[in-house]
Amino acid sequence: MAELTYRDAVARGIAQEMARDEDVVFLGEDIAKAGGVFKATVGLLEQFGPLRVRDTPISEQAILGAAMGAAMTGLKPIAEIMFADFLAVCYDYVANEIPKARYMTNGQVKCPLVIRFGGGGGLRFGAQHSQCVENWCMQFPGLKVVSPSSPVDVVGLMAAAVRDPDPVMFMEHKGLYATKGEVPDGEIVDTLGTAKILRQGTDCTIIALGMMVHRALAAAERLAAEFGISAEVVDVRSLVPIDTQTILGSVAKTGRVFTVEENPRVLGWGAEIVSIIADEAFYDLDGPPIRITSPHIPLPAADLLEDMVIPSVDRVVETIRRALTS
Amino acid sequence: MAELTYRDAVARGIAQEMARDEDVVFLGEDIAKAGGVFKATVGLLEQFGPLRVRDTPISEQAILGAAMGAAMTGLKPIAEIMFADFLAVCYDYVANEIPKARYMTNGQVKCPLVIRFGGGGGLRFGAQHSQCVENWCMQFPGLKVVSPSSPVDVVGLMAAAVRDPDPVMFMEHKGLYATKGEVPDGEIVDTLGTAKILRQGTDCTIIALGMMVHRALAAAERLAAEFGISAEVVDVRSLVPIDTQTILGSVAKTGRVFTVEENPRVLGWGAEIVSIIADEAFYDLDGPPIRITSPHIPLPAADLLEDMVIPSVDRVVETIRRALTS
Amino acid sequence: MAKSPKASASPAPVNDDIGEDKRLEMYRLQVTIREAEQRANDLFFQNLIKGTSHLSLGQEAIAAGVAAAMKKGDLSFCTYRGHAHTLARGVPVEKVLGELMGRDNGLMRGKGGSMHLTSVEHGVMGSYAIIGAHLPIACGAAWKAQYKKTGEVTVCFFGDGTTNIGAFHEALNFAVIWKLPVVFVCENNLYMEYTPISEVTSVEHPAADRASANGLERIIVDGNDADAVYRIMRTAFDKARAGDGPSLIEALTYRHSGHSRADPAKYRPEGELEEWKKRDPIKIYKERLKSFGVTEDQMAKIDAEVMKIVDDATEACKAAPTTSSDILFTDVYADGGWAWRN
Amino acid sequence: MAKSPKASASPAPVNDDIGEDKRLEMYRLQVTIREAEQRANDLFFQNLIKGTSHLSLGQEAIAAGVAAAMKKGDLSFCTYRGHAHTLARGVPVEKVLGELMGRDNGLMRGKGGSMHLTSVEHGVMGSYAIIGAHLPIACGAAWKAQYKKTGEVTVCFFGDGTTNIGAFHEALNFAVIWKLPVVFVCENNLYMEYTPISEVTSVEHPAADRASANGLERIIVDGNDADAVYRIMRTAFDKARAGDGPSLIEALTYRHSGHSRADPAKYRPEGELEEWKKRDPIKIYKERLKSFGVTEDQMAKIDAEVMKIVDDATEACKAAPTTSSDILFTDVYADGGWAWRN
Numbered sequence A, B: 001m002a003e004l005t006y007r008d009a010v011a012r013g014i015a016q017e018m019a020r021d022e023d024v025v026f027l028g029e030d031i032a033k034a035g036g037v038f039k040a041t042v043g044l045l046e047q048f049g050p051l052r053v054r055d056t057p058i059s060e061q062a063i064l065g066a067a068m069g070a071a072m073t074g075l076k077p078i079a080e081i082m083f084a085d086f087l088a089v090c091y092d093y094v095a096n097e098i099p100k101a102r103y104m105t106n107g108q109v110k111c112p113l114v115i116r117f118g119g120g121g122g123l124r125f126g127a128q129h130s131q132c133v134e135n136w137c138m139q140f141p142g143l144k145v146v147s148p149s150s151p152v153d154v155v156g157l158m159a160a161a162v163r164d165p166d167p168v169m170f171m172e173h174k175g176l177y178a179t180k181g182e183v184p185d186g187e188i189v190d191t192l193g194t195a196k197i198l199r200q201g202t203d204c205t206i207i208a209l210g211m212m213v214h215r216a217l218a219a220a221e222r223l224a225a226e227f228g229i230s231a232e233v234v235d236v237r238s239l240v241p242i243d244t245q246t247i248l249g250s251v252a253k254t255g256r257v258f259t260v261e262e263n264p265r266v267l268g269w270g271a272e273i274v275s276i277i278a279d280e281a282f283y284d285l286d287g288p289p290i291r292i293t294s295p296h297i298p299l300p301a302a303d304l305l306e307d308m309v310i311p312s313v314d315r316v317v318e319t320i321r322r323a324l325t326s
Numbered sequence C, D: 001m002a003k004s005p006k007a008s009a010s011p012a013p014v015n016d017d018i019g020e021d022k023r024l025e026m027y028r029l030q031v032t033i034r035e036a037e038q039r040a041n042d043l044f045f046q047n048l049i050k051g052t053s054h055l056s057l058g059q060e061a062i063a064a065g066v067a068a069a070m071k072k073g074d075l076s077f078c079t080y081r082g083h084a085h086t087l088a089r090g091v092p093v094e095k096v097l098g099e100l101m102g103r104d105n106g107l108m109r110g111k112g113g114s115m116h117l118t119s120v121e122h123g124v125m126g127s128y129a130i131i132g133a134h135l136p137i138a139c140g141a142a143w144k145a146q147y148k149k150t151g152e153v154t155v156c157f158f159g160d161g162t163t164n165i166g167a168f169h170e171a172l173n174f175a176v177i178w179k180l181p182v183v184f185v186c187e188n189n190l191y192m193e194y195t196p197i198s199e200v201t202s203v204e205h206p207a208a209d210r211a212s213a214n215g216l217e218r219i220i221v222d223g224n225d226a227d228a229v230y231r232i233m234r235t236a237f238d239k240a241r242a243g244d245g246p247s248l249i250e251a252l253t254y255r256h257s258g259h260s261r262a263d264p265a266k267y268r269p270e271g272e273l274e275e276w277k278k279r280d281p282i283k284i285y286k287e288r289l290k291s292f293g294v295t296e297d298q299m300a301k302i303d304a305e306v307m308k309i310v311d312d313a314t315e316a317c318k319a320a321p322t323t324s325s326d327i328l329f330t331d332v333y334a335d336g337g338w339a340w341r342n
């Protein structure tokens, strides 16, 4: 057991899989010699050499296109798109090419690959370098979408993503890179499509992802301590496939549900989860399902402004307290 | 009053605005000399000349980028992206540049432009030429998103979009181009952000968009005739801004709500509407809000297969009947 | 503009660098493509093919010349105008027509349609309908060959209009710096959909004049002459297999039909089509074969064989069942199904 | 590689094509950029600037030379490395530092941050943080000038690394075929973020060697020599204003600092920075001015004036309030607010 940063967990997860399978190759901008702009891939070039860990030009379409072509023909590429926001410049591969190839060819073409990228705010990078882009990915049948909230989940979900025969969008949270957590020694392989109940509770269910998981947990502590409200916290981890059983199970128990999302309000992942719950757990609900999100505005750069936008522990506590005590 | 096709209504709407304001310019692939691949822009080159109606190379990034730059500096461009699906190759402008410019510059930069594109299925064009992409657009604060279901709405919403000082995503439905409707003579200007109740009803609310509006109306007729179910049909028309008052008002009256969406299931626009209703009209609901969507698969090309995927009148009738009589 | 091939007066030696067998193969390929696509066109007007389709009538020499220079294991990436390249790699006519007709005997059983023909077993790694998308993808396939040292080469076909989209530029730079075994073949048929390429392009030769921007040689070939295409491809493949990196080839040609089935091609200047029809690749090739001493009878026999294959394929497709709904939900994910939730 | 400028022995005529006033203007601009950015760096280490920031230390001659050749009404499009170009157009130091510090006196009151400096009143139409995005946007601004016959020109700055992204290619072709009055200025500082441009680029000169791919002249200029930059820009602007279309200019330079504040720039070969520092643009320009007879005193006076401006700006920013929350929800939409529903 070692304490690892989320950042180092990325390199460890990739290394674990590259050591296991020489068909795993890794490409992206500044990922090799420089070890990544977030320093999350330090050491991989040295360990696996320049044929397997390759720096690319600033050509995101070429990066994802090449990853797709390599995956179709037998390799298992990991492609880095530095900031999540840059998926927009290579979105055709995310939306049209990679997810649809298998279906359109009636199963002839396979795309086992991982696209990893750093999303999320809190670093004062402004509106184009801070987005949570889960909702840019999860609407395409054929893709899988995960986002870990802790170092151990980074390693385990990375391994699961690389081993998965389908294309996986892997969103790391930039705000978590410096955070630490215990990671067991030896091989770690997690399972896609599984949510985790991180805290048991009886009064309400809080569903969160990425950095918001930590705020949800902190909010739950405060709700318990200050208001006697017992909140269950679900780390959804995998948006596609999504573990609706765990979510619906929790809602059946608590009767109230809150999602905590970093993205701007409209059509974030919470809308899908709330819609599923409203349809399938309607009669379990004791009150409206509520989405706690960033307001529907671009993210400002200045520190104080940014902090007012992204859901804070205070806001989560206050929203839930008000809903449950009114 | 004349009977116009939806296709001709596009040209009429654009012509009305170009005649009014010489700062309105229009660019896109094959839109000038050829009159558009869907023949929706025939005659505009002849009427407004080659300085205002311009053919471009196959360079979608250049098209949207140029539209943005022109809008920022005082023109009011209309840009065509032929098939909605191609927004993926110029998505940076849709996601990062156009919507955020005004906010990031604290109001200095303005982007009054219209991006129009043909979306939707039913033409046997397969998975990459048939998508409804509302949910690729509506999650970005700063954009507006509309999609008309009839010729008169095409003209009126086009005029409203061109006159609007914000960027508007204007989705036309390819499956409707050949449909006809009455369009009054003279100038027509509609209002963004307004839904229309196309049929009054008391038992349930059906919320639809684009081609699905017609299926919803047909389904409502059958529900009335065959099962005595009185369905109210709302054409949502404008997804951003969205007319929640009309929607919530209807739900308050009927107590049951169904969305009819052409897009694959996960995180379609229905998820946002259902989430708003579940939160704000929770106590008005007599049963779960239900989304009727395409299943979450890519769209197959073969005619019989395609017809099984997109929600049919039968499926709408059957889903509602079962929900209301169980 | 490429020059017309010259037919010499007396039979030339059959055993030149190409040889009779290869030439007969290329002849057969061209005729097969021509007849199969004509048939597709007919079926369209009989309303047996729905949706859209993009024919290569007049462009057959490129598909044939390239395919004849390829080996088993080499890979092709095509566009929506990909029937020709798919057939050229040996995919049965029936499977192609079946896909166009949305029948259960189609290459992808109707799930992909005309614009996405794919036959992995023949090395046809897909037909791509979003302009430019497949150039980077082809780089990835070539990367695999390089990494695994398979010696396979990858060919990527695209049109003149495609040279103006960003992915074209990214792919070329990428292929050059990684020295990938990929050959980019631009079929310059003078038009994007309806707009002449010259009206929207900054240089005369949309591909060749951009070669130097990525340190590549400027190569233009007569795309209506299968021999010329075959020769230039052999050179490019040799280079790729030797580890010397990619090539970019611009083949000059013309499509006889409209862009897609809906297009009567009225935008063409009068007489243009007629001029190009004089240089019909099959006509050129017949003369070529004659100059090498191949007889009319030999050719007629091939024509008849091809015709029978196309006729039989047509009948088989008409008789084939439409695809049943049980494949609707298969192969979205690798587990065979479409489950996105539990 | 561009050659070093030669300082001539005796004072040259001051009234050459540039003249003393212009030269003093360019000197002042370069010093202003240098000092303001040094200050930004200091404020960073005092934790008064958060987030990221990208300095142009060592590249000042380009911003200065280009701006000195521009007229009021002409437009600039910059990148995240855009403090220099923003200051060069006359935007007050205080407004720039204020934005970096997230204060209410900032150019955009903290909403945009370091990477998005914009001052429409100065013709600074924005700083763009997604590589390549602004090249097409600059085309649009030039289109407006062409359509409205304003005579304004548009300049678009970008780096060497940007030449490998698709938007670069699309924008160039587009600008050429529409003959737009836009000048593309590539600042080749030898590195993308941390990777040497030569390792990921198919040609030696990432911009200039791609000019011919769009029918443009191959232009390379010493980016550390403000006079050279100024002259080449004058020519390009004259061409643009005459309706003869765009230019693409590659200016060779080097950044003295890391890519962004987080970067110690360890990836550089030893001695490279030192070599380039010998050719520091401000050092070069001081020698140049001296050769024209400008005295040390004259220059020192300018230096002192600039320093005072930067000091005053710093104090003003430190004293300025942080932005208040009341602007959080303004200017998402044109009605001034953020309402996306009723």
Ligand SMILES: Cc1ncc(C[n+]2csc(CCOP(=O)(O)OP(=O)(O)O)c2C)c(N)n1
Binding pocket: B029, B058, B060, B082, B086, B089, C081, C129, C130, C131, C132, C158, C159, C160, C161, C162, C163, C187, C189, C191, C192, C193, C259
């Ligand atoms: C990104 C994108 N933009 C536009 C289209 C629509 N489109 C389909 S084919 C075509 C013309 C392509 O021209 P070219 O590359 O010359 O190929 P050709 O059809 O002549 O074989 C266009 C514009 C598309 N499929 N994808």
Ligand SMILES: Cc1ncc(C[n+]2csc(CCOP(=O)(O)OP(=O)(O)O)c2C)c(N)n1
Binding pocket: A029, A058, A060, A082, A086, A089, D081, D129, D130, D131, D132, D158, D159, D160, D161, D162, D163, D187, D189, D191, D192, D193, D259
């Ligand atoms: C589309 C996109 N990809 C990657 C990045 C990350 N990034 C920011 S700056 C940079 C390097 C740019 O290099 P260059 O164009 O030479 O400009 P310089 O920083 O040297 O001025 C990269 C890769 C980005 N901002 N946008």
Ligand SMILES: [Mg+2]
Binding pocket: C159, C160, C161, C187, C188, C189, C190, C191, C192
């Ligand atoms: Mg063409």
Ligand SMILES: [Mg+2]
Binding pocket: D159, D160, D161, D187, D188, D189, D190, D191, D192
């Ligand atoms: Mg650089």
